Amino acid sequence: MALPEVLSRIAAAARRTGREPAEVTLVAVTKGRSIEEIERRVLAYGDFPLGESRVQEARAKIAAMPQRRWHFIGPLQRNKVRYMRPFRLIHSLDGIRLAEALAARAEREGYKARVLLEVNVAREPQKHGVLPEELDPAVRKLKGLEPLTLLGLMTVAPLADDPEEVRWVFRELAAMAKEHGLPQLSMGMSDDFEVAVEEGATLVRVGRALFTE
Numbered sequence: 001m002a003l004p005e006v007l008s009r010i011a012a013a014a015r016r017t018g019r020e021p022a023e024v025t026l027v028a029v030t031k032g033r034s035i036e037e038i039e040r041r042v043l044a045y046g047d048f049p050l051g052e053s054r055v056q057e058a059r060a061k062i063a064a065m066p067q068r069r070w071h072f073i074g075p076l077q078r079n080k081v082r083y084m085r086p087f088r089l090i091h092s093l094d095g096i097r098l099a100e101a102l103a104a105r106a107e108r109e110g111y112k113a114r115v116l117l118e119v120n121v122a123r124e125p126q127k128h129g130v131l132p133e134e135l136d137p138a139v140r141k142l143k144g145l146e147p148l149t150l151l152g153l154m155t156v157a158p159l160a161d162d163p164e165e166v167r168w169v170f171r172e173l174a175a176m177a178k179e180h181g182l183p184q185l186s187m188g189m190s191d192d193f194e195v196a197v198e199e200g201a202t203l204v205r206v207g208r209a210l211f212t213e
């Protein structure tokens with residue numbers, strides 16, 4: 001698929017549920033892709049935010065393209081929070097100790113880190129994110145950390161043959177965000193972004209679909 005087709009599918013999914021296509025931002029997931037591929041398959045169509053999931057790889061790409069809008073979407077370790085300043089949004093904050101480390105770093109550097117809290121909605125043991133019952137205290141804690149701006153929630157749905165099987169995951173995340181008054185919902189990837197948009201995604205993280213014919 002080329003990027004314009006992904007955009008038109010996002011727009012169609014938004015309209016099906018009475019939403020404006022402009023409410024949904026496509027984050028192009030560029031992990032493992034070269035600068036040349038990113039330029040040809042993504043930036044040729046516009047200045048889309050770029051999502052990276054590995055710190056070292058992201059640092060090299062940011063150095064090559066510092067003007068782009070980079071998002072961090074991967075697992076983050078506390079000893080890597082020092083590299084987070086260039087990112088416009090961190091989707092994958094997944095615990096209180098990590099949040100405290102990031103807040104301490106941002107405080108010291110004098111910036112505000114914009115973050116989403118990752119939720120392991122489907123309780124998969126191998127997945128990152130806070131469990132649903134840990135959400136309330138985590139949100140309360142994050143809202144109290146001055147150097148962080150908590151904008152919303154993020155999830156990675158389980159692998160499924162049919163995206164309808166994971167609709168409930170997106171629906172639950174949307175309900176959690178609403179309950180906490182959080183406006184941003186990062187959910188939906190190549191195989192399930194249309195269902196995620198129907199359930200309220202404001203950010204979809206799409207990789208493979210943009211880079212394969």
Ligand SMILES: *Cc1c(COP(=O)(O)O)cnc(C)c1O
Nearest residue numbers: 029053073189190205206207208
């Ligand atoms: C790789 C990745 C994506 C993109 O997945 P695709 O299936 O390539 O669209 C989205 N979110 C996260 C957290 C990822 O690591």
